[in-house]
Amino acid sequence: MALLIPQLPKGPYYGILAEFATPTDLYQACERVRDAGFTRWDAHTPFPVHGLERAMGLRRSPLPWIVLVMGLTGAAAGFGLQWWVHARAYPLVISGKPYLTWPAFIPITFEVSILFAALGAVLGMLGLNRLPMLHHPLFRSRVFERVSDDAFFISIESWDPRFDASATGKLLESLGARSVELLES
Amino acid sequence: MSERFHPPTLAAAVMGQATIPPGHPWNRLPVVGAGCALLGAVACAILGAANPKQFFFSWLVAVLFFVSLAVGALFFVLIQYASQGGWGIVVRRVGEITFATLPVIAALFVPVLFGLRELYPWAVPGAADHDALLRWKAPYLNVPFFLIRAALFFVIWSFIALAYYRGSRRQDLTGDPRVSARLRRFAGPGLIVLALTSTLASVDWIVSLTPHWYSTMFGVYFFAGSFVGFIALLSVVVVAMRRAGLLDTLISPEHLHDVGKFLFAFTAFWAYIAFSQFLLIWYANLPEETIWFKARMQGSWMAVSVLLIMGHFVAPFFYLMGRTVKRKGPTLALGGAWLLAMHFVDLYWQVMPTLHPEGLRPSVLDAAALVAVGGCFVAAAGWLMRRQALVPVRDPRLAESLAFENA
Numbered sequence: 019m020a021l022l023i024p025q026l027p028k029g030p031y032y033g034i035l036a037e038f039a040t041p042t043d044l045y046q047a048c049e050r051v052r053d054a055g056f057t058r059w060d061a062h063t064p065f066p067v068h069g070l071e072r073a074m075g076l077r078r079s080p081l082p083w084i085v086l087v088m089g090l091t092g093a094a095a096g097f098g099l100q101w102w103v104h105a106r107a108y109p110l111v112i113s114g115k116p117y118l119t120w121p122a123f124i125p126i127t128f129e130v131s132i133l134f135a136a137l138g139a140v141l142g143m144l145g146l147n148r149l150p151m152l153h154h155p156l157f158r159s160r161v162f163e164r165v166s167d168d169a170f171f172i173s174i175e176s177w178d179p180r181f182d183a184s185a186t187g188k189l190l191e192s193l194g195a196r197s198v199e200l201l202e203s
Numbered sequence: 204m205s206e207r208f209h210p211p212t213l214a215a216a217v218m219g220q221a222t223i224p225p226g227h228p229w230n231r232l233p234v235v236g237a238g239c240a241l242l243g244a245v246a247c248a249i250l251g252a253a254n255p256k257q258f259f260f261s262w263l264v265a266v267l268f269f270v271s272l273a274v275g276a277l278f279f280v281l282i283q284y285a286s287q288g289g290w291g292i293v294v295r296r297v298g299e300i301t302f303a304t305l306p307v308i309a310a311l312f313v314p315v316l317f318g319l320r321e322l323y324p325w326a327v328p329g330a331a332d333h334d335a336l337l338r339w340k341a342p343y344l345n346v347p348f349f350l351i352r353a354a355l356f357f358v359i360w361s362f363i364a365l366a367y368y369r370g371s372r373r374q375d376l377t378g379d380p381r382v383s384a385r386l387r388r389f390a391g392p393g394l395i396v397l398a399l400t401s402t403l404a405s406v407d408w409i410v411s412l413t414p415h416w417y418s419t420m421f422g423v424y425f426f427a428g429s430f431v432g433f434i435a436l437l438s439v440v441v442v443a444m445r446r447a448g449l450l451d452t453l454i455s456p457e458h459l460h461d462v463g464k465f466l467f468a469f470t471a472f473w474a475y476i477a478f479s480q481f482l483l484i485w486y487a488n489l490p491e492e493t494i495w496f497k498a499r500m501q502g503s504w505m506a507v508s509v510l511l512i513m514g515h516f517v518a519p520f521f522y523l524m525g526r527t528v529k530r531k532g533p534t535l536a537l538g539g540a541w542l543l544a545m546h547f548v549d550l551y552w553q554v555m556p557t558l559h560p561e562g563l564r565p566s567v568l569d570a571a572a573l574v575a576v577g578g579c580f581v582a583a584a585g586w587l588m589r590r591q592a593l594v595p596v597r598d599p600r601l602a603e604s605l606a607f608e609n610a
Contacts, residue, residue: 068608078526082526121478121485122482124478124482
């Protein structure tokens with residue numbers, strides 16, 4: 019089970035959480051945090067903020083590649099299974115067609131590709147997001163409860179190489195944070 | 204009241220890039236098109252006199268190609284209205300201009316009517332005398348009823364096309380949001396009418412070349428090809444316009460991306476329909492159904508069939524899958540130009556084995572007919588392009604379309 023449920027690195031502190039009043043404040047703060055060279059951090063908003071991924075300097079997700087590889091694997095598996103069953107293991111003549119009736123194999127090949135690609139998309143998304151995680155230190159914060167309502171947050175994790183409890187906190191304050199708190203693990 | 208909803212200031216700001224300025228090379232499109240049309244028509248007249256049967260088949264393929272592009276454009280614009288799509292408003296006029304050429308295309312269909320006996324076995328007098336199936340189908344497949352239907356299809360399509368073209372143009376002047384509301388209300392019923400008429404037209408003009416054969420899926424197949432064809436044309440035209448300095452800051456990579464997504468999705472849809480039609484017929488293996496595919500799986504026609512599988516599906520499917528390809532003008536236009544060519548090959552493959560069952564026999568008349576009909580299409584579209592802005596400048600949702608971003 020421990021393998022299936024991702025864990026955060028050990029340490030006394032999870033990191034620093036800063037609250038911002040408006041999407042604009044958050045957007046500008048994100049650009050500064052990005053330019054300061056932080057890598058292990060995130061922004062949290064009640065609704066999608068357009069262009070925030072650019073302000074955060076996020077690279078494109080590798081998810082499409084996972085889906086493509088899974089889809090192709092599914093196609094090979096679907097076709098391979100039918101080929102093995104019909105042409106190798108149990109060769110039967112069905113309605114006078116050859117054993118390797120590839121046109122008849124296409125619908126199943128297609129469906130298995132879709133199945134594998136969809137599983138790749140869902141499981142890949144969960145994996146890349148480190149989910150399912152039963153508890154997250156961010157939920158210790160009372161202020162963070164407003165993340166689904168009207169507040170905007172930046173969290174910087176303590177295992178970021180540039181993290182320093184007091185200096186990072188001061189940086190976020192200087193960026194216009196309404197409140198800054200240090201969260202325990 | 205209408206002024207409040209869509210300030211003319213945006214229209215004025217957009218206008219500069221949205222009209223073809225005097226002296227711009229695109230002003231010559233009608234002349235260039237007419238020149239091509241004349242050249243093609245002369246070639247058709249000279250070569251066609253020696254080989255009328257080949258001429259009628261070549262002309263049929265060429266006309267079907269542009270009919271399908273115009274019908275595809277009608278589907279595209281009506282779907283945009285019915286679904287209240289926002290992103291596509293900035294490219295909508297390309298569709299409106301494409302289908303506004305339908306009256307011209309209807310006129311270009313007339314030569315086909317003179318070749319019915321050459322084209323359609325059921326139209327030969329006495330054909331039904333010794334053919335029980337043709338006798339049974341005669342109440343539908345007879346020359347007078349065929350002519351009535353063809354006239355009806357073009358009248359209905361032209362009526363819808365001109366209603367949408369004129370409504371959109373009127374809105375350019377008045378900015379009245381009720382135009383959008385009215386056209387949206389008619390889009391749903393219009394799509395049903397369009398689906399029925401294009402299905403029947405494809406059966407009349409393509410399926411009845413082999414009058415014993417039938418496929419209940421053919422209408423959808425024709426739609427799928429038409430839609431891919433129009434989106435391919437759209438992607439080429441949009442990129443060409445940007446290169447020619449028209450709409451170059453209005454149409455962003457975000458819009459190109461969405462056109463590319465449509466192209467990708469409907470390439471897959473075409474393959475899905477084409478394969479479904481093939482699989483059901485191939486698996487059931489009934490002679491009266493397999494005859495059509497048998498003709499296309501023999502000799503050099505098999506090579507064209509393989510080209511369609513690879514070139515109309517496999518290659519563009521993987522080519523258009525990536526994000527960057529769809530967002531860059533040259534790569535998107537390359538995919539569009541390729542699929543436009545493949546759409547022509549698809550129609551050629553549907554029609555020509557009737558004339559040349561022995562194998563692929565390309566003719567100069569194929570090219571001549573394409574140049575003649577294509578020249579008329581370009582001339583008509585070029586003339587329409589000069590009549591108004593190249594985007595619906597006072598559509599109430601133009602600002603939304605301009606600001607569109609893929610999430």
